Amino acid sequence: MPPRVVKIGGSILQAPEDFQTVYQWLQPFSSPHLLIISALGSTTRNLEQAARLAEQSNLTRALEILDRIFTFHTQLTVKLNLNAHLSSIHPTFDQYYQELQHLLTGVAITQELTSRTLDRILHYGEHLATHVFAAFLKSRGVSPQIVPATTLIATDQQHLAATVDLETTIRNVQQHLIPVLRQSSVVLTQGFIGESSTGEITTLGFEGSNITAAVLATALNAPTLWILTKVAGIRTADPDLVPDTRAVPQLSYQAAFFLATLGLKILHPRMIQLAEAAQTTIEILSPFHPERTRINATADSQFPILLCVPYERWIYEEQRAFRPIRCLLPDESSTIFKPDPQHSLVIVWGQSLPQVLPHLPPFHLSITHLYATTQPPLTAALIQRQSLVDFLIHLHQQLLKETVPLNAG
Secondary structure (H helix, E strand, O other): OOOEEEEEOHHHOOOHHHHHHHHHHHOOOOOOEEEEEOOOOOHHHHHHHHHHHHHOOOHHHHHHHHHHHHHHHHHHHHHOOOHHHHHHHHHHHHHHHHHHHHHHHHHHHHOOOOHHHHHHHHOHHHHHHHHHHHHHHHHOOOOOEEOOHHHHOEEOOOOOOOOEOHHHHHHHHHHHHHHHHHHOOEEEEEOOEEEEOOOOEEEOOOOHHHHHHHHHHHHOOOOEEEEEOOOOOOEOOOOOOOOOOOEOOEEEHHHHHHHHHHOOOOOOHHHHHHHHHHOOEEEEEOOOOOOEEEEEOOOOOOOOEEEEEOHHHHOOOOOOOOOOOOOOOOOOOOOOOOOOOOEEEEEEEOOOHHHHHHHOOOOHHHEEEEEEEEOOEEEEEEEEHHHHHHHHHHHHHHHHHOOOOOOOO
16 A cells, blocks of 8 residues: 655644644554655744854854754744653754754854755754654654655755756665555655765755655655645635635646746645656645645646745745746746846736736736736736735735636535
8 A cells, every 4th residue: 555645844833733733634544654844934944044144254143043943943842742752852953953053163164155065054954843743743652763865865966956866766765765664654754855976965945845745755656645734725826915815626737837837835846747747646735724725637726826926936046946937928038027126926827818907906007017828828917016915915806706616526
């Protein structure tokens, strides 16, 4: 029987009740479970901030951030009442702290932060989270095994945005993971990180944990990959900006791929390509809500989806390994959507220009460029930042008024 492959996003594990909710969702453990763990909360961002400060010779401030990271994880173990397991967690935490302190001190002395060193610093976030979650499971009577992602995920040597070597990774899974899954009902590994052919730690870049999950689901021939997130499925708009969004019950691989390439959070083009090639169904859901989004070969949605891509995610910054918003609009030149920090790119997926125009809000003069295609059906525009939220709310409300929702079946 193929194992149940579940990626657990770090944003949903903030308090003891969150851990308990995820644990209840995972049960029963009658079949093998492979859990891919992400760094908790803002750990990865804080590790990078510490590294950047060290590069500027501000080692004192960098170590203050490091202290805050470890204080958060230590306090979380106390809140989870993991007292019986602290003897195994704290020595590991101490070792990680000393290793990170050494790395940051070296960066401060040389005033140089290479992508190779930054990868080494960033990868500790996933390891910290894995040990916390493993101890939590032990406190609930489950005995998980940890197989480090560096043992499984083989990559090229491109730091901060490594590409997975699928053939080598499949061999690693057969050699190092499948035997453990045969012996243990729960196995944990890390998302986001891998190891190059030269033995260097690498990271997979934006939404890297989801790439890890898709790779491992493919290697294990898992029929379904579950992605647990804070938000209940893919929404008709960003719920942080727009109220009363709806879950998009289902998407085809093709639609999901285009949305991923256009910059939709949670999705990544490579993740969708892997799932489609293996015919793996992807379920994106929150353990706190019943709504979800299913991605497979046949389903698609009649809901329009409103994407807002801010300048920071739109431009390509090689050092941070952000994905560029390439000009996927079929007939478009590369200059029409030139990055501009005063604007955000808004895309209405599933609606072409004639369908969108009647719903544009009265302050549509904030639009500087407007473009549409029919295959795929979408409309894209540059919206001034000061009008953005009001624009999104108005347009979302108007578009959904005339939309017939699909059943979530």
